[in-house]
Amino acid sequence: MTGPAAPWALLAELTHACPLHCPYCSNPLELVRKSTELAADDWARVFAEAADLGVVQAHVSGGEPLLRPDLEEIVASAHRAGVYTQLVTSGLGLTAARLDALAAAGLNSVQLSVQDADRANSDLIAGRPSYAAKEQAAEVIRAAGLPFGLNVVLHRRNLDRLPEIIELGERWGADRVELANTQFYGWALRNREALLPTREQLDRAKQVVADHRARSRRPELVWVLPDYYEGVPKPCMGGWGARSITVAPDGTALPCPAAYAMTDLNPPNVRDHSLAWIWERSGAFNAYRGTGWMSGPCGDCALRETDFGGCRCQAFALTGDASRTDPACALSPDHHLIRDRTAHAEHETGAAPELVYRRLGGARPAPANQET
Numbered sequence: 522m523t524g525p526a527a528p529w530a531l532l533a534e535l536t537h538a539c540p541l542h543c544p545y546c547s548n549p550l551e552l553v554r555k556s557t558e559l560a561a562d563d564w565a566r567v568f569a570e571a572a573d574l575g576v577v578q579a580h581v582s583g584g585e586p587l588l589r590p591d592l593e594e595i596v597a598s599a600h601r602a603g604v605y606t607q608l609v610t611s612g613l614g615l616t617a618a619r620l621d622a623l624a625a626a627g628l629n630s631v632q633l634s635v636q637d638a639d640r641a642n643s644d645l646i647a648g649r650p651s652y653a654a655k656e657q658a659a660e661v662i663r664a665a666g667l668p669f670g671l672n673v674v675l676h677r678r679n680l681d682r683l684p685e686i687i688e689l690g691e692r693w694g695a696d697r698v699e700l701a702n703t704q705f706y707g708w709a710l711r712n713r714e715a716l717l718p719t720r721e722q723l724d725r726a727k728q729v730v731a732d733h734r735a736r737s738r739r740p741e742l743v744w745v746l747p748d749y750y751e752g753v754p755k756p757c758m759g760g761w762g763a764r765s766i767t768v769a770p771d772g773t774a775l776p777c778p779a780a781y782a783m784t785d786l787n788p789p790n791v792r793d794h795s796l797a798w799i800w801e802r803s804g805a806f807n808a809y810r811g812t813g814w815m816s817g818p819c820g821d822c823a824l825r826e827t828d829f830g831g832c833r834c835q836a837f838a839l840t841g842d843a844s845r846t847d848p849a850c851a852l853s854p855d856h857h858l859i860r861d862r863t864a865h866a867e868h869e870t871g872a873a874p875e876l877v878y879r880r881l882g883g884a885r886p887a888p889a890n891q892e893t
């Protein structure tokens with residue numbers, strides 16, 4: 522019997538601490554405390570084992586990875602292992618000196634997030650003033666000459682400004698702009714009513730992307746598929762346990778970052794097992810690998826090798842059972858769970874619901890300017 526194909530990417534979540542409070546954060550509702558974070562030595566072992574397993578690229582992420590004072594040491598260990606590194610950052614704290622030190626340690630590229638092209642709305646969504654710091658961070662990245670990606674999570678409250686967002690990417694000198702339609706798990710699911718766009722908003726946005734691509738290749742646009750209106754699920758993570766490994770700040774190893782919320786998954790920890798054992802033999806990574814686990818409409822569907830039954834985290838979040846067909850699929854017996862929400866979003870005319878902001882130790886309903 523042959524084992525699973527090698528993973529090629531590692532998402533290294535160094536910390537859940539973050540100066541921002543984005544209401545669509547992909548981190549779990551129960552954030553990991555600093556006291557349980559992996560040390561730099563642990564990360565060095567993880568990168569070495571990942572490289573042995575076949576991983577070629579690591580997204581060094583969080584929370585905000587710049588809050589780790591030993592970030593340079595961690596990046597250097599990935600570089601020594603021969604793994605390409607991308608820093609995924611809010612930009613807060615990214616000075617020229619810090620980026621120089623990270624580049625000297627072997628950092629290969631940077632992905633900066635911004636919440637909107639409109640300064641006030643960007644600050645509102647981030648839950649604190651931050652746009653100006655991001656503008657400065659963009660200058661620092663451009664001056665360092667590292668490959669530069671700009672990430673913008675799209676939703677009801679910024680989607681109509683997509684032309685301005687693309688123009689911002691051009692102005693800030695990004696090589697690529699990732700237009701990440703909100704995926705509704707974790708904090709985003711909690712804020713779904715406030716963030717779910719209308720079909721009309723999405724149709725207009727798709728046209729803006731098509732028009733830009735027809736006109737120009739710079740910046741390159743990456744359109745992360747929305748799945749609430751399509752009736753077709755996304756091939757989430759390229760399949761469960763198929764391409765990448767997430768290691769959470771406390772060492773929990775997951776086939777997908779959002780899988781932290783699956784209460785019945787029993788994920789392994791890199792403190793207890795090698796990454797090779799985790800990838801090849803752990804129950805969590807094998808639970809929804811391939812197609813053998815499928816039942817219901819996926820079991821004999823012609824698309825099961827194409828979309829892998831959609832998203833396990835969404836199936837779990839909406840039905841409590843990760844083995845069910847993703848409710849985003851029109852063939853799912855649970856599709857009404859999605860359809861009811863889109864119908865509601867289409868007819869929503871009242872005051873926009875309040876955002877629930879992400880924070881360690883629980884949510885809070887209104888923005889503030891202090892750091893956690």
Ligand code: SF4
Binds near residue numbers: 818825826828
């Ligand atoms: Fe994909 Fe399953 Fe829907 Fe078929 S039934 S399209 S495999 S999610």
Ligand code: FES
Binds near residue numbers: 706757778780833
């Ligand atoms: Fe986890 Fe889709 S987000 S499988």
